[in-house]
Structure formats: C-alpha cells, structure tokens
Amino acid sequence: MENINTPQLGPLLQRQRKSRNLTLAQLSAVSGVSKSMLSQIERGQANPTFAVVWNLTRALKIDFADLLEGGTAPVEPSPIEIQSTAHTPEIRSDDGRCRLRILSPARMAGSTEWYEVEIQPGGILDSAPHAPGAFEHFTALTSGFEIASGGTTKDMKSGETARYPADVPHHIANKSAKIARGMLMLVYR
Known part of the structure; x- marks a missing residue:
C-alpha cells in the first residue's frame, strides 16, 4: 500500500x-x-x-x-459571505434518519444557531436539555412533524412555527410517510 x-x-x-x-x-x-x-x-x-x-x-x-x-491569496473582504453547499457542515443522528445542516456561522455557536432539518419517516431527533434558558423555534416546511417539550406534545402542519423551551428534554419527530423538512433556530439566553 x-x-x-x-x-x-x-x-x-x-x-x-x-x-x-x-x-x-x-x-x-x-x-x-x-x-x-x-x-x-x-x-x-x-x-x-x-x-x-x-x-x-x-x-x-x-x-x-x-x-x-497551500494557497496564500486571502479572500477579498465582502459584506456578503457565501457558504457553499460543499462547505456547509452537517450532523446526522446515529441511526442516519435525521440530518441537520448547520447554517449559522461557527462564531455564533452557543448564542444563536440555525439548522436545516430533514427527518426520514419515523425518525426522531431526540435532544437532551440545552443550557438554562435555551429556546427553540422550529418552522415546518412540510407536514407531519411532532414537537415535544417539557411533557407537552403538539403536531405541526406545513408553514407552522413552534416555539418551546429547549432547556428540558425535547424532540422533533416525523410522523408522516414522507421525508419531512424544516428550519430550526436555537437561541441561548
């Protein structure tokens, strides 16, 4: 070799x-x-x-x-920063049924983070509590989502936004028979 x-x-x-x-x-x-x-x-x-x-x-x-x-040419400063698809990091659940594309810049980790969420049918994005005061805003781009936080569960339709505490156990689940997509923002206080 x-x-x-x-x-x-x-x-x-x-x-x-x-x-x-x-x-x-x-x-x-x-x-x-x-x-x-x-x-x-x-x-x-x-x-x-x-x-x-x-x-x-x-x-x-x-x-x-x-x-x-080994390139040494700096990128010209611009008021508009473009992140290519190839350079957009993503996270996958252990079972591979949930994918989060990290859309927020790395420098904002721990203050405000946003993600594109894609969940396969039957997939559940289960989350342990985040830092005290953390809050999530989830917008369903397709129907079939279930949101759970603090012992309460709600179903969502396409176009709806759920806002809920994220400093308690919570999850986003796809209860439909199709791939479900949404946008998630996590805000730390």
Whole structure:
C-alpha cells in the first residue's frame, strides 16, 4: 500500500496568519481557538480537529481547500459571505434518519444557531436539555412533524412555527410517510 503523507497544517496556518500580520493572540480572539493550541498546531505538536481547522479558516477568511493546497491569496473582504453547499457542515443522528445542516456561522455557536432539518419517516431527533434558558423555534416546511417539550406534545402542519423551551428534554419527530423538512433556530439566553 502506498504511503500517503498527510498535509502539514501547522506551517500552512502560520503562513496564512503571518501574511495577514496577525499575532497568535489576535487569531485566537477571532477564531475562538486558544493561543496555546494555535502555537502547538503551528509547531506541529498538535493535530487539530476538523472543527478547530474550520474555525481557523473562517477567521483567516480562506477556504478549507485553499489551506490544503497551500494557497496564500486571502479572500477579498465582502459584506456578503457565501457558504457553499460543499462547505456547509452537517450532523446526522446515529441511526442516519435525521440530518441537520448547520447554517449559522461557527462564531455564533452557543448564542444563536440555525439548522436545516430533514427527518426520514419515523425518525426522531431526540435532544437532551440545552443550557438554562435555551429556546427553540422550529418552522415546518412540510407536514407531519411532532414537537415535544417539557411533557407537552403538539403536531405541526406545513408553514407552522413552534416555539418551546429547549432547556428540558425535547424532540422533533416525523410522523408522516414522507421525508419531512424544516428550519430550526436555537437561541441561548
């Protein structure tokens, strides 16, 4: 079997940071990645997770693919940020019946998050309580959803929006025989 070398992300990230005249502290502040972790990554002493690399590429305003290719041209600043479908992260339930596409920027995690939700027939997106005061707003784009929160259950029709506490056990279920789609916003207080 051919030995494939993994990309050395540390020097590539360091080159990108320095080309923008950013200190480790400045990049840490805009990316949410600790200064010590950044230093370890740049020196090749830590292997960053995908989430860490994602936050760094967003903070440096470069595409993930450009980082791997060693590109050094920064993305021109624009008041409009476009997130391609290929670069939109998604979460799948263990059984594969629920898919959430993360539409909110990584920098907003823990304050306001929004998702495109797709649930297969019979699928249930079961959630443990979020932080105290968390609240969800779910808009059904198709019929067949059931929302449960705090011991109360409600059925939804296409176009309806449910608002409910998310700091208690809750779920979104597809009770229909078709794929169900909706939009979910999670707000932390």
